[in-house]
Amino acid sequence: MALSTAEYRALDSAHFLHPFTDHKELHQKGSRIIERADGVYLFDSEGNRLLDAMAGLWCVNVGYGRKDLAAVAQKQMEQLPYYNSFFQTAHPPVIELSKLLSEVTPDHLNYVFLTNSGSESNDTVVRMVRHYWKSLGHPEKQTIISRKNAYHGSTMAGASLGGMSAMHAQGGLIPGVEHINQPYWYREGGDLSPEAFGKNIALELEHKIESLGEHKVAAFIAEPIQGAGGVIVPPETYWPTIKEICDRHQILLVADEVICGFGRTGQWFGSDYYDLKPDLMPIAKGLSSGYLPIGGVMVADHVSRVVIEEGGEFFHGMTYAGHPAACAVASANIRILRDEGIIENVREHTAPYLQKRWKELAEHPLVGEVRGLGFLGAMELVADKASGKQFDPGAGVGGICRDLSAQAGLVMRAVGDTMIISPPLIMTHEQIDELVTLAHQALDQTLTAIKKSH
Numbered sequence: 001m002a003l004s005t006a007e008y009r010a011l012d013s014a015h016f017l018h019p020f021t022d023h024k025e026l027h028q029k030g031s032r033i034i035e036r037a038d039g040v041y042l043f044d045s046e047g048n049r050l051l052d053a054m055a056g057l058w059c060v061n062v063g064y065g066r067k068d069l070a071a072v073a074q075k076q077m078e079q080l081p082y083y084n085s086f087f088q089t090a091h092p093p094v095i096e097l098s099k100l101l102s103e104v105t106p107d108h109l110n111y112v113f114l115t116n117s118g119s120e121s122n123d124t125v126v127r128m129v130r131h132y133w134k135s136l137g138h139p140e141k142q143t144i145i146s147r148k149n150a151y152h153g154s155t156m157a158g159a160s161l162g163g164m165s166a167m168h169a170q171g172g173l174i175p176g177v178e179h180i181n182q183p184y185w186y187r188e189g190g191d192l193s194p195e196a197f198g199k200n201i202a203l204e205l206e207h208k209i210e211s212l213g214e215h216k217v218a219a220f221i222a223e224p225i226q227g228a229g230g231v232i233v234p235p236e237t238y239w240p241t242i243k244e245i246c247d248r249h250q251i252l253l254v255a256d257e258v259i260c261g262f263g264r265t266g267q268w269f270g271s272d273y274y275d276l277k278p279d280l281m282p283i284a285k286g287l288s289s290g291y292l293p294i295g296g297v298m299v300a301d302h303v304s305r306v307v308i309e310e311g312g313e314f315f316h317g318m319t320y321a322g323h324p325a326a327c328a329v330a331s332a333n334i335r336i337l338r339d340e341g342i343i344e345n346v347r348e349h350t351a352p353y354l355q356k357r358w359k360e361l362a363e364h365p366l367v368g369e370v371r372g373l374g375f376l377g378a379m380e381l382v383a384d385k386a387s388g389k390q391f392d393p394g395a396g397v398g399g400i401c402r403d404l405s406a407q408a409g410l411v412m413r414a415v416g417d418t419m420i421i422s423p424p425l426i427m428t429h430e431q432i433d434e435l436v437t438l439a440h441q442a443l444d445q446t447l448t449a450i451k452k453s454h
C-alpha cells in the first residue's frame with residue numbers, strides 16, 4: 001500500500017486509536033508517517049530525514065536496519081514460527097536466550113521468566129513476589145512500595161506500580177501498592193544539597209516500611225534512573241542508602257531495567273552501574289532492540305529456588321511468551337551488543353562525549369538544568385533561568401520545542417517542559433555533534449516562538 005501522506009493521515013484518523021494520545025489534537029495536526037529507517041535516522045513519507053535521539057521509544061539500542069536480525073527472524077519463522085512452553089515443552093531459541101541472559105546479567109540472576117513487554121514483566125513481578133512470600137509462609141507480605149512519577153508500564157499492575165497520577169485517575173489502582181517520593185533534586189530538592197536530599201528521600205523507604213509494618217511489605221520497585229518521568233538521575237547518596245535499607249529488611253528489591261538495561265548507562269545494566277544486586281529485574285526494550293516484542297523478568301537464585309522447590313505450580317504465563325522468533329532475534333541482538341563492543345564503546349568513548357556536548361546546552365537562556373548519564377539526557381526548559389521558574393503548563397513549551405525540533409530534523413521527546421533523549425547506542429561522534437547542533441537550533445526557535453506569542 002503506497003499512498004500519499006494525506007491519504008495515510010485520513011485513514012489513520014479514521015481507524016487507528018494511538019497509545020498515549022489526545023486524538024482530538026492529533027486529528028487536527030495529522031500523524032507523521034515514518035516509512036523506513038537506517039542506523040540512527042528515520043525517513044518520513046514527505047521525504048524528510050530525522051535523527052532519532054530517542055531510539056524509537058528507548059529501545060533501538062543497536063540502531064535500525066540490521067539485516068542480520070531480519071535474517072534471523074525469517075529463518076526462525078520458517079523453521080518453527082510458534083510453539084508454547086506451557087506443557088513441559090521448550091524449543092532451542094528460548095533455551096539459548098535464557099542461557100545468554102544468565103551470562104550477561106549480574107551473576108546471581110540465572111533464571112528468566114519471559115513475557116512480551118515491560119508491562120507484562122511488571123505484572124509478573126507483582127504476581128511472583130506475592131507468590132514467593134506466600135510460598136515461604138508469609139501470605140500477609142503483599143504490599144509493594146514504588147515511587148511517585150515512576151513508570152512501570154500501562155497494564156493495570158504496571159500503571160499501579162507506576163507513579164503517574166494522570167494514569168491513576170483514569171483506571172484506578174490495584175490494591176497493595178504504596179508510593180514514596182522520587183529523588184528529583186532539581187525540582188524537589190529545596191535548599192538541600194543533592195547528597196543530603198538523596199539520602200532523605202531514600203530514608204522515606206525505611207519510614208514507609210515501618211509505618212506499613214515490615215511483615216506486610218513484599219518488595220520495593222524502582223528504575224535505576226527514571227526514564228519516562230523525565231530522565232531523573234538520582235543523587236549519588238540515593239542508591240547506597242536504598243540498598244542498605246533493603247539489606248536490613250526482609251523485602252525484595254526490584255530494579256526495573258526496561259530502559260537502563262542492555263547498555264544504556266554504558267554498563268550492561270543499571271544494576272551494574274549502581275551495584276544494586278536486585279532480587280528481580282524486569283527487562284524489555286533493548287532486549288531485542290525493539291526488532292520484535294519481548295520482555296522478561298530476571299530472577300535471583302534465592303527467589304528462583306523458592307519458586308522452583310516450594311511454590312508448586314505458578315499459575316501465570318502468556319501465550320506468546322518465549323516466542324521463537326522473538327527469542328532468536330533477542331539472542332542475536334545480545335550477541336551484537338557483546339561481540340561488537342557496543343557497550344564498551346558507549347562507556348569509554350561516545351557517552352562521555354555525548355554528556356560533554358549535551359551539557360553545553362545549559363548555557364542557553366531557555367535551559368534551567370541539563371543532566372544525563374550514559375546515553376540518557378534531559379534538559380529542563382524554564383521561564384526564568386536564574387530562579388528556575390517554570391512556564392505555565394498550559395503554554396505547552398515542551399511540546400513547541402519537540403515540534404520545532406522534529407521540523408529541524410531531530411526527534412527529542414518532551415515530558416512536560418523537560419526535553420529528553422535516549423539515542424541508539426551506535427551513535428557516532430559526528431552524529432552527536434549533529435544532535436547538539438539541531439537541539440540548539442530547536443531551542444533558539446522555541447525562544448523566538450514564545451517571544452512572538454507574548
Ligand SMILES: *Cc1c(COP(=O)(O)O)cnc(C)c1O
Pocket residue numbers: 058116117118119120122151152153154223227228256257258259284285295
Ligand atoms: C517502557 C517501560 C515499561 C513498559 O514497557 P512496555 O513494553 O511498554 O509495556 C516498564 N518499565 C519501564 C521503566 C519502561 O520504561
